[in-house]
Amino acid sequence: FYAACRSPDPGIITVFAIDGENLCVVQHESTGGLVPRNFKLLDDGRWLVVGNQETKTVRCFAVDSETGKLQLASEVQTP
Numbered sequence: 001f002y003a004a005c006r007s008p009d010p011g012i013i014t015v016f017a018i019d020g021e022n023l024c025v026v027q028h029e030s031t032g033g034l035v036p037r038n039f040k041l042l043d044d045g046r047w048l049v050v051g052n053q054e055t056k057t058v059r060c061f062a063v064d065s066e067t068g069k070l071q072l073a074s075e076v077q078t079p
Contacts, residue, residue, distance in 0.1 A: 001018055004039055006036060006037075010031055011030070011031035011050075012029065013029045013031055013036065013039060013061075013070065014027070014028050015027040015028075015029065015067075015068050017068065026067060026069060031052055032052065032055075033052025033054065033056075034053070034054035034055045035054045036052050036053070038051050039051070041063070045063055046062070046063055046065070047060055047061065048060070049061075056077060057076065057077055059074070060072075
């Protein structure tokens with residue numbers, strides 16, 4: 001389970017594991033920018049892409065298939 005926090009600096013994606021009726025934090029990963037506006041899982045959950053509204057960047061993370069943890073793969077600046 002993934003959730004974004006539009007914190008002022010930097011934005012954060014939190015990775016949770018679901019354990020019965022409980023959520024357990026697995027990871028906090030910086031979005032590398034300000035105000036993560038949207039994120040989406042792609043390619044059957046192998047990639048997570050997040051757009052940072054105020055810094056106009058898009059970051060792509062590889063998703064670990066076992067843990068769900070995120071590993072930065074690339075970043076692009078948008079106009």
